[in-house]
Amino acid sequence: METTWSSTEGITVTTNTTGDENEFTSTTLLIFVKVLAVLAIFLCVLLNPLMLVTLRRVTSIQPTTKIFMASLTLSDLCNSLCWILPLTELFAGSWLLGDFLCVIYIVTSYLFPGLIMFCLLILTVDRYIAISHPLRYPSIMTEFRSKIIVFSTWAAQSIICLLGFGIPGSRIVSLDTRYHICLAGFDWRQYLSFTLLVFTILSILIMYAHIAVIARNQARRIAAENQAGNGQGGQRINTRSTTTIIIITGTLIITWIPSVIRLVIDSQNQWEPYDSYLAMMFTNVLLLCNGWLNVIIYYLRNRDLRQAVRTLVSDWHQSLQQRFLH
Template sequence: METTWSSTEGVTVTANATGDNIENELEPKTLVILVAVLAVLAIILCVLLNPLMLLTLRRVTSIQPTTKIFMASLTLSDLCNSVCWIFASTELFAGSWLLGDFLCVVSGVTIYLFNGLVIYSLLLLTVDRYIAISHPLRYPSIMTVFRSKIIVCSTWAVTIISCVVMYGTYKTSTISQDGPHRLCLGDPYDWRGYLVVTILVVPLAAIFTLYAHIAMIARNQARRIAAENQAGNGQGGQRINTRSTTTIIIITGTVIITWIPTLIRLAIASHIKWQPYDRYLAYMFTQALILSNGWLNVIIYYLRNSDLRQGLRSLLSDWYKNLIQRL
């Protein structure tokens, strides 16, 4: 309770400041719990599922080898991102960064690195699907195995070098004190903040544009097939298959939910100076959403594919048989 004297009216005014402070403390604690649950769930699912999907991908022969290369790049990026966050999440549970200055810099570099690799691997996979659908006859000559390997290796190399130079040598992440919290944070107010927004906006816009074209192509192909069936048998055309449209909606919707909040946070942080701990919680929440994209990709690109599901069942069955034989 806070008591003050009002000279104008000659009365004592009592303010319930303690209750306000308690309420203000509960809000960040609730957000911390939400972020912690979301991050732990995403890390566990990514670490368990992504290696399993890489092994399954090797066993399946019905998928184009070039497509498998781009899928492996995306899956490996999601896996590396989740492994790095095992160490970064210690700050969330401890309330302070405990791993020292050097690992603070390493953590800042790796998080930007694998976030970039995830979004660009997703873009490469989208471009691969677009070429396969828009130019099915020329696809084998346009996207060869050698070219796909060069594209993936170049993307990884450029991203690694860029992130090390930008975040590992110039104004690196530092440990700042915010009350009882020692936080590992970078500077969001320099030119790199605007660069990150641009780097994210360009591939996201390209992904949405390409999937919009893919949806139009798939829709036109389905209508043409239905019209040919109707002309051939004189009966009503078959119902247009909407599975491809549903898949596109799921992919784009997932990207919007998991990546757009990061753009919003970066746009806000570049204009409004938050308190360090508030900025840290907002950062962790958006990163937890990006981590969730790692296991959602498994559902979208692996478990919705019948051949990959069969390959996964075969892999698990072989492991179970070997385990029984050893016992």
């Protein structure tokens, strides 16, 4: 609010500059979210199927770990495909798809991000067992058990989201006379989601901290044994795959931090409905970006996966050349 004095008229003129600034900020944020969402969806839909095909060709990774990685990659892909619904809302300026698809959108917006978090937790547990109990790992984590774990996780998360967010009264289509937006109301479901999110992140951090301690102790022990046996320095333990998953975990945590902050602010009702909508879309887009960031990290950190991708792309290129030549 800005007040100026007019000498000619002898009156005070008041202009609402704060409202204009807020509207400009909201418009800028909305444009940024639109661009980032389109880019993230394109990269996720392009890279995640490529990652699923590549995982089938790699033989150096444990079959159980490949199952867990495939589950995470499929969750990222499904999350990106379901983003077509909110993307139409972003560009149309209001929700035009009706109540039923609004419920579908609310359910999937909690279903697949939750699956991504739980899949990462399972991957962390898998790596923890492999490093802390390497000799017993093949008997503890079998392919059958890994498939049961993945199936149970998907089934439980689907049932919980359908019952929790698919019931009537769990969404708002019309917020006011200007905006018509599909947005879930804040209640005990959001508190539960927030609690599970914090618990999962803390569990992952604790396990990886223990993994780092175990790896360091093993490196020191091997170095001491080699030096005592032949007077040479110890060989470095290959922890590249563990480091890759740690980087993936860190990336996920970074993309989830804004969501945690938003949930805290939403619980205190400090935002207007449309500001809450913009904040939700921005944090959800950040979560969507994690879907293609995971693939980039896999490609850059794992030599076998990188080579498999190159071979796959080369085979496709040769196949296309032969098809067009003939």
